[in-house]
Amino acid sequence: MKKILLSAAIAVIGLTQVSAQEFSFGPKAGVNFATLTGDIEDAEFKVGLHIGGAAEYMFDEKMGLQAELLYSMQGAKNEYTETSTIGGVTERDFEKSTLKLNYINLPVMFKYYIVDGFNVEVGPQVSFLVSAKGEYEYEYSISGGGTDFSESGSEEIDIDDELKGIDFGLNFGLGYKLDNGLNFGARYNLGLMNINDEDEFRDEYKINNGVIQISAGFMF
Numbered sequence: 001m002k003k004i005l006l007s008a009a010i011a012v013i014g015l016t017q018v019s020a021q022e023f024s025f026g027p028k029a030g031v032n033f034a035t036l037t038g039d040i041e042d043a044e045f046k047v048g049l050h051i052g053g054a055a056e057y058m059f060d061e062k063m064g065l066q067a068e069l070l071y072s073m074q075g076a077k078n079e080y081t082e083t084s085t086i087g088g089v090t091e092r093d094f095e096k097s098t099l100k101l102n103y104i105n106l107p108v109m110f111k112y113y114i115v116d117g118f119n120v121e122v123g124p125q126v127s128f129l130v131s132a133k134g135e136y137e138y139e140y141s142i143s144g145g146g147t148d149f150s151e152s153g154s155e156e157i158d159i160d161d162e163l164k165g166i167d168f169g170l171n172f173g174l175g176y177k178l179d180n181g182l183n184f185g186a187r188y189n190l191g192l193m194n195i196n197d198e199d200e201f202r203d204e205y206k207i208n209n210g211v212i213q214i215s216a217g218f219m220f
Contacts, residue, residue: 025055026181030215034074036099038194038206045212046098048073056111066109066121071130074211075099089145098135101163101209103127105189107171117177124190127167127209132159140152164197168210181219188212 036043052070059065077098084091109123134157141150173187191209198205201206 022058024181024219025054026053026217026219028052028054028068028070028215028217030185030213032073033212033214034076034101035202035210036076036207037191037207037210039204040076040207042078043076044078044102046075046077048075049173050103050105050213050215054219056219062113064111064113066106066111068105068109070105070107072105072127072213073100073212074103074209075101085144089147090143092139092141094137094139096135096137098137099159100131100133100135102130102132103132107189109171109173111175117179118180119175119177121171121173121175121185121187123171125169125171125181127169128164129160129165129167129195132163133157134159162196162198164193164195166193167191167195168193169209173213177219183219185215185217186213187215 013146018206032048032050033045034048035045050070050072052068054200056066058063069157075098077096080093080095105125105127107123107125109120109121112120113119133153136156137152137154139150139152142152148164164196169189169191171187173185175183175185177183189209189211191211193208194206195209196205196207
């Protein structure tokens with residue numbers, strides 16, 4: 001009887017160890033370099049953050065799946081500056097437009113470990129729009145020749161109704177995980193869905209998300 005109990009205990013310990021080796025989870029955070037592509041002109045990268053958690057399940061030593069839940073600050077920006085001097089009078093015009101799109105991202109990544117913690121990953125992502133705002137800033141000034149004038153202003157509006165509440169994309173990335181669970185990754189999210197939801201321009205203007213993510217995390 002004691003041998004049976006001892007064998008059962010050893011089996012349970014063995015299964016626990018296998019499960020621990022197969023499954024891991026932990027926090028993840030990093031920086032976004034986000035923009036918008038498609039029928040949108042002069043869109044520049046907007047810097048934001050992403051934060052959340054990840055869970056990894058390994059099928060064997062090489063292959064696994066990683067599911068994540070991330071709060072992601074995305075969007076795009078555009079800046080315009082023009083300075084001219086004529087007859088000793090300098091005129092400066094500055095304008096900045098920023099689209100602030102915040103999403104909850106749910107990527108599921110197939111991972112393949114090449115060697116010594118280095119891995120490549122690819123997988124789909126579904127995203128849910130949390131908030132969308134458009135911000136406009138301007139500064140205008142004239143100086144010199146007895147003239148000194150300047151003005152500035154800003155405005156922020158909600159644009160949730162102009163964008164679709166859900167987005168689909170495809171991720172490609174590289175990663176490295178240390179034996180202690182600390183990991184790093186770089187990923188590109190290619191938006192596959194037109195997020196423009198304005199009735200008059202939905203079919204005419206296509207707008208897609210495009211995000212580069214640099215991340216760090218820890219797996220327990």
